[in-house]
Amino acid sequence: MARPAGPRAAGAGRDPALRVTVALLWALLALFVLYPLVSLLARVFVDGGRMAPGAALAVLGDTNQLRAFGNSLLLAMLVGLAGTALGFLFALTATRAGLGRGWLAAIDAVILLPLISPPFTTAIAMIFSFGPRGLITYQLLGIKGFPVYGMGTTFFSETLTYFPIAYLTLRPVLAAIDANVEDMALSLGASRGQVFRTVTVPLAIPGLANAFLLLFAASLADFATPLILAGNSFPVLPTQAYLQITGLFDLRGGAVLSFALLVPAFGVYLLQRYWVSRRYYVTVSGKAGARTSVKTVAPWLRPILVTGCAAVAITIAYFYALLLYASLVVALGANHAWTWRHYHVIFTDGARAIRDTLIIAGLSMPLGGFYGVLVGYLVARKRFAGRQAMEVVSMLNYALPGTIVGIAYLIAFNDPPIALTGGALIIVACYVFRYSPTGIRATIAQLQQIDPSIEEASLGLGASTATTFRRVTLPLIVPAFFAGLGVVFIRSMTAISATIFLVSINWTLITVRILENMTELALGPAAAFSVLVVAIVYVVIAAISRLLRSFHAPGSASLGSVLGG
C-alpha cells in the first residue's frame, strides 16, 4: 500500500537497532497477544485431541445471536460516527475557536471525566436520572414510564463514554495542521466554509479515520454499558458472549461469539487504511515559517461551537455531581443525610485495593505509553517484514471483548512454563496490550502529517535510528504519546471486564471493589471509590503534565496539558 514513508524509509536490514526492536516487539506480541488467543482457540476447538469446531460454531447459527450481531454492528457504527463528530467538535473548538487558556483547561478537565467513569456507577446514575421514576424524566419533565433500557440510552451512554478518545486522537492532528495552509486558502479567495471543507477536514482524515476505528472497535467490544442499559429488546454480541460464558457456562460458544466480533473490526481497519492511504497529509514539513493565528472559524460560529461543547460538558458534569452526591449521603434514594462514612470505609477496608491499583496503574502507564509510540512509529515510518501484521496484531486485544481477553490470559498463563496468574505482572500485561492502541493510532495519525524528510535529515547527518527517534520524532509526536499514556493510566484505574478474571487473592483492584459494593447494594462506597479514582487521575495527570512541561523546550509542539493540549 502506498504510504508517504514510501521508498525513502529506512530498511530493517541496514539498521541493527531497528532489527532488535522489531524482534523484541514481536516476541512481546507473540507472548501477550497471540499465545493467549491460540491457547483459548485450542481449548475451544479441540475436543479430546481432535479438532471439533462444529459444536462451537453451532452458536453462530442461532437467530437471536445473529440479531445481536446486527445490533452490535449498528451500535458500533452509530457510536463511531457520533463519537467522532463530537470529538471533532471539541477538537475544533479547542484548536480553532481562540479560547483562553482557562477555558481550554476546563474543557480538558471535563472531557477526561467520561474516560474515567468507572463501570456500573454511571449506568446507575443514568437509571436514577432517566428511569421510569427518574430525577429528570419523571420529576423534572413529568414523563411517566420512560423506557430507560434499550438502544437509545446505550448509544447515548457509549458515545458519551468514548468520544474523548476521538478528541484525544483528533486534537493533536488539528493542532498540527499548519495554520499557514488554511491562511493561504483564505487569501486565495476561498470562503471559510470552503477552507473547512477542502483543507481542514481532508487534512484531518488520518485522525478522523483512526478515531472512528478506535470508537467502532471500543463500542463493538464494550459489554459493561449494554449489560446494564441495553435491556432485553436490544441484545448485543459482547453481552451475549458474557452471558454464554458466565451464565450458561459455555466457554466455547462465548469464545466463538467474541471472535465473530473481530470480523467487522478488521473490516473497518482495512477500510480506514484504504481511505487514509489514498492521499498525502503532510503539513509539518520542517520548513514552516512563522505561525499565523488561525482564522478558519468565523466569529459567528464561535459561540455555536462553544455552546455545543458546553452542553455536552454540562451533561457530563451533571452525572459526576450526582456521583459525588451519592458518595456523601447515607443511601441515595432512601436516606439523604450527609455523611463521611463511605470515605472512611474506602480508606480502611479499601486501602489494599487502592494501593494495588496504584502500583499496577503506575507500572502500566509508562510501559503502555512507550510501547504505544514505539509500535505507532515503527508501523508508520519503518519498513520491515510483517509491518502490517504487527499493526493488526497490536489491535487484537483492544478489539476483543474484555471477558474473552481475560479468560484467554487465565488459560494461557495459569500453568507452567509461564505461570503468571496470581501476580501483578499478568494484570499489567493485560492493560499494556489492551489499552495501548489509542497511543498507537494517535501516533500513526500524527506521523502521517509529518514529513519523513525531517527524520531523514537527522539520519543523513549521522544520528542513529534510536537517537533520531528520541531527539527528532519523539518531540514531534509528544501529544500522541501523552494521549496514549493518559488512556493507559485511566484504563488501568477503571477497567474491569478483562481483569475480573485476573485479580487474585494477592492483587485486587478498585474496580473490583466497586463491583463488589454494587453487589452489596452499597452505592455510597461505590460512589466514593469512583470519586477517589477521578481525583487520583486528575492529580497524576496534572503532576506528569507539570513535570513534562518543565522538560519541554518552548517553541516545539505546544503542550498545555498532558492530554493532547
Next chain:
Amino acid sequence: MHIRSALARLVAPLALALGLAPTLATAAETLNVYSIWPENWARPMFEEFEKATGIKVNFVRFSSGEALARVIAEKSNPRVDVLFGGPVETHAAGIKEGIFEPYKPPAFAKLAPRFKQVDGQWVAIADDPLVFMSNNKFLKENNLKPPASWEDLLNPAYKNMLQMADARTSGTAVTRIFSILEVNGRDETKAFDYMKKKRRNVQVYTKSGGGGTLPVGLGQAGAGIFFIVDALDTKAKGYDVSISFPKEGIGTAAEAVALLKGAKNPELGKKLIDWASSPAMQSLYAKHKINFVPAHPDVAVEPSLAEVLKGAKIFPIDDAYAGANRKRIVERWVNEVLNLKE
C-alpha cells in the same frame, strides 16, 4: 513471627510481581478460597473461622458464573482450595466439568437429602427462599397491597414496572421459573402462558439475581422477585420496601460449599467445610445479620427472620426434576418469554 511477617511484606510484592506468590502463600497455615457470597458476609465468617481454628482464609469474591468460569479455566493448576457459597446449581454445573473432590463432612449424615450431593461433591450451608419485594411508594400511588399471589403480578398496574433476573445468568431466575412450574403442577403450557403474560409487566430482566433490588428500592421499578437475603438487605439499607409471599407457594434454593480437585491445601479445605456445614458457622448468621436460613437441622432460625417467614408457603425445588429439565426449560424461556414477539 513479627520479623517473618515484616520480611514477607518486603519480599511479597517482588515475588508477586514475578508470579511466584502462590508458592509463598501456601507456606503458612492459610487457605485460599473463591467466595460467591458477597464480602460483607464472607469476611466475618472467615474471621470467625480463623478465631476458631487458627487457619487464615485468603479469598476473592466473584459472581457465581465468574467463579465457575475461573475454576474451570484453572482446573489443571488450581489457585484456590474451596469454592464457597453460591446456589447449588453452580455446583451442579461444576460436577460436569469434574472440578470437585468429593468430601463428606461429619454433618453429612444429619443433612436433609436436598442439602447434599450423594457423593459429597458439595454440601449445603444455607437455604435461601425467594420472596416478592415491592416499593411502598409505588404500591401507595397505585392503591395496591403487597402482591400476595402470583396472579397479582399480572395486574396492569405493574406494566413495565417489574424487575427480575435473567434465567441465562442467574440462579435466582431459574429457581423462580421452577417455582412457577411447581405452582402450576408442572404443567409447562400453563406455566409458560403465565410467564408470557407476566412478561408484559417486566421492565427488564437483570443479569444478576439482586440486580433489580436497587431499582425497586429507588422506585425505578415497582416490584420484583428476589432471594430473601437480597430483599432483607435492601430493607436494611433503608429503602422503603415490603416483602411478601404468594399464597400458592414459592421455591427455595440451597447455598453450597465444595472442595476443589487438585487443591494445594486439601486438609485445611476440609476443615473449612466441616466448620461451615456444622452449627458452628450456621449459628453465627444471626450475629452478623446474614439472613440465610440455616441448612443444618440443629440451628434455629433467627427470630426476626422467622417472623418474616411466618405463614409463608415455601417448597424446595426438586433437584432431580430441575436437573433433568433445566437446560430445556431455560432455552424455552429464552425463546418464548424473553424474546416474546407481540
